[in-house]
Amino acid sequence: MAKPPTIITCAITGAIHTPTMSDHLPWRPEDIIEQAVAAAEAGAAILHLHARHPQTGAPSIDPAHFGLILPAIAARTDAIINISTGGSLKATIDERIGPAAAYSPEMCSLNMGSINFSFHPLARRYNNWQHDWERDYVANSDANIFRNTFRDIEEAAKALAPHRIRFEHECYDVGHLYNLKFCMDQGLFEAPVFLQFVMGILGGIGADIENLITMKAAADRLFGDSYRWSILGAGNAQMRLAAVAAAMGGNVRVGLEDSLFIAPRQLALSNADQVQKVRQLIEALDLKVARPDQAREILVLKGRGATGF
Ligand code: KMH
Ligand code: ZN
Numbered sequence: 001m002a003k004p005p006t007i008i009t010c011a012i013t014g015a016i017h018t019p020t021m022s023d024h025l026p027w028r029p030e031d032i033i034e035q036a037v038a039a040a041e042a043g044a045a046i047l048h049l050h051a052r053h054p055q056t057g058a059p060s061i062d063p064a065h066f067g068l069i070l071p072a073i074a075a076r077t078d079a080i081i082n083i084s085t086g087g088s089l090k091a092t093i094d095e096r097i098g099p100a101a102a103y104s105p106e107m108c109s110l111n112m113g114s115i116n117f118s119f120h121p122l123a124r125r126y127n128n129w130q131h132d133w134e135r136d137y138v139a140n141s142d143a144n145i146f147r148n149t150f151r152d153i154e155e156a157a158k159a160l161a162p163h164r165i166r167f168e169h170e171c172y173d174v175g176h177l178y179n180l181k182f183c184m185d186q187g188l189f190e191a192p193v194f195l196q197f198v199m200g201i202l203g204g205i206g207a208d209i210e211n212l213i214t215m216k217a218a219a220d221r222l223f224g225d226s227y228r229w230s231i232l233g234a235g236n237a238q239m240r241l242a243a244v245a246a247a248m249g250g251n252v253r254v255g256l257e258d259s260l261f262i263a264p265r266q267l268a269l270s271n272a273d274q275v276q277k278v279r280q281l282i283e284a285l286d287l288k289v290a291r292p293d294q295a296r297e298i299l300v301l302k303g304r305g306a307t308g309f
Contacts, residue, residue, distance in 0.1 A: 004298055005290035006246050006282045009168070009196075009230060010044035010271050011255030012036050013052060015059040015087040016146070017119040017201065017234070020130045021138075022260040022267050027052040029068040033076075035271045036069070039255070040079035042275035045295035046107065047073065048082045048168065048255065051099070057131050061087045061095060063102040070103055070309045078292045080301060081309070082107035082168055085156060089117065089144050093152040097159055104308040106301045109196075110156055110167040112176035112183075116203035117146035146203070150179070157188040164302045170196045170232075172204030174218050181222040191226035194299055195219055196253060199241060200234035207237030209244055216248065228299060235259050238274070243281045251290075254278045 012035055013026050020027060026035045029052075036047050051065035052058065066083065074081060083105045085096045100108040123139035157167075167189065169180050183189055197215045200207030205215070212231065219227055230251035233241030238259040242252040254274040262268035262277060279289055296303065 003249065003287060005288040005294050007046060007230065007251040007290040007295045007298065008044045008275055008278060008282075009046040009048055009082070009251070009253040009255070010036075010039040010275050011048040011232075011253060011257035012039060012271050013050050014257045015050035015084060016089060016117060017141075020057060020134060021122065021126050021128065022256070023130075024267055024269050025256045025260060026271075027057040029054050032069050033072045036073045037076045038270060038272040039275050040077040040292075042272040043279040043289045044079060044275045045290045045292045046080045046082050047077075048084065048109065048253070048257065049073075050084045050087045050257065056133065058133055059087055061091055061099060063099045066099040066103060074304070074307075074309045078304065080107055080292055080295055080304075081105045081307070082109065084109045086111045086146070086148075086170065089146055093155050094159075097156050100160055100165060101163065102308065104163040104306070105165060106296070106304065106307060107166050107168055107194075107299075108160070109170055110153065111146065111148040111170045111172075112153065112179045113172065114148050115146050115172050115201070117144045118142050118202045121202070150183070153179070153183055154186075154188060157183065164306065166194060166299055166301050168194055168196050168230075170198050171215070172198045172201055174205065174215060177215065177218050177222055191223075192300060193223065193227045195227055195229040196232050197229060197245075198232045198234070200237040207233050207235075207241060209241070212241060212244060212248075216250070232258055236261060236264060239277060239281065242278050243285070246282045246287060247285055252278055252282070
């Protein structure tokens with residue numbers, strides 16, 4: 001049987017762990033729009049989107065700030081738009097799902113457990129801060145808890161259920177797969193669930209290939225054939241894990257949200273750079289890259305026509 005094409009997700013702009021720290025990371029609305037459209041043209045079938053405050057550049061979960069980017073991106077590409085619900089470590093879950101509830105996208109992220117989420121070592125390595133708030137934001141991340149309790153997850157699932165949004169279930173460790181299985185057994189999510197294995201965040205599972213095998217084996221046991229999966233390797237693990245996951249039949253996520261680099265110590269010049277590179281890796285494996293319509297079919301999405309933009 002022919003192998004299904006590989007879905008590339010591109011996460012366009014940093015929110016939690018890559019506030020800026022690269023001149024190429026887009027934060028102005030017009031730059032987010034341009035880079036999102038270019039990433040889609042390069043082969044990303046899904047655009048995972050955060051918003052930024054248009055003046056300060058700070059990560060924002062204000063639905064009005066999403067309104068500055070969503071219609072323009074949707075007008076210029078058929079790619080699937082996936083709105084983050086994890087864009088703040090301080091906001092309540094009700095506030096975090098605000099943009100998804102306001103725009104009813106085909107997909108949105110949902111984080112499947114609470115973790116320490118830290119990137120404080122970067123504060124010592126960077127000195128090219130663009131905004132006043134950045135250095136302290138990064139340095140103080142050793143005190144972060146990324147809160148995603150069972151109650152939070154249930155509230156998000158129930159509040160968004162009328163929107164028929166497919167979740168990108170972000171799983172930062174093996175236990176998060178078990179959390180998802182528990183929630184599925186409670187009737188909160190419908191198959192096929194889409195898992196994003198998030199590897200290499202300080203506070204989550206390490207970006208080792210052995211851990212990828214473990215995550216995949218646990219997902220097989222828990223979900224059988226009722227799931228699809230993708231890999232997100234943070235930082236310098238991005239391309240290596242993407243190549244392995246694609247060879248294993250998984251899908252891949254790249255983008256400047258998760259890594260600012262295109263090669264060791266070399267900043268990516270755009271999101272499209274990373275999409276092109278991962279596309280080459282996928283095609284070198286004799287696999288095909290999924291178009292948005294193919295991704296919609298594989299992930300059983302409601303379609304662009306049922307969104308609010
Ligand atoms: N950048 C990822 C490691 C979300 O948007 O819900 C975290 C993330 C969370 O993508
Ligand atoms: Zn995100």
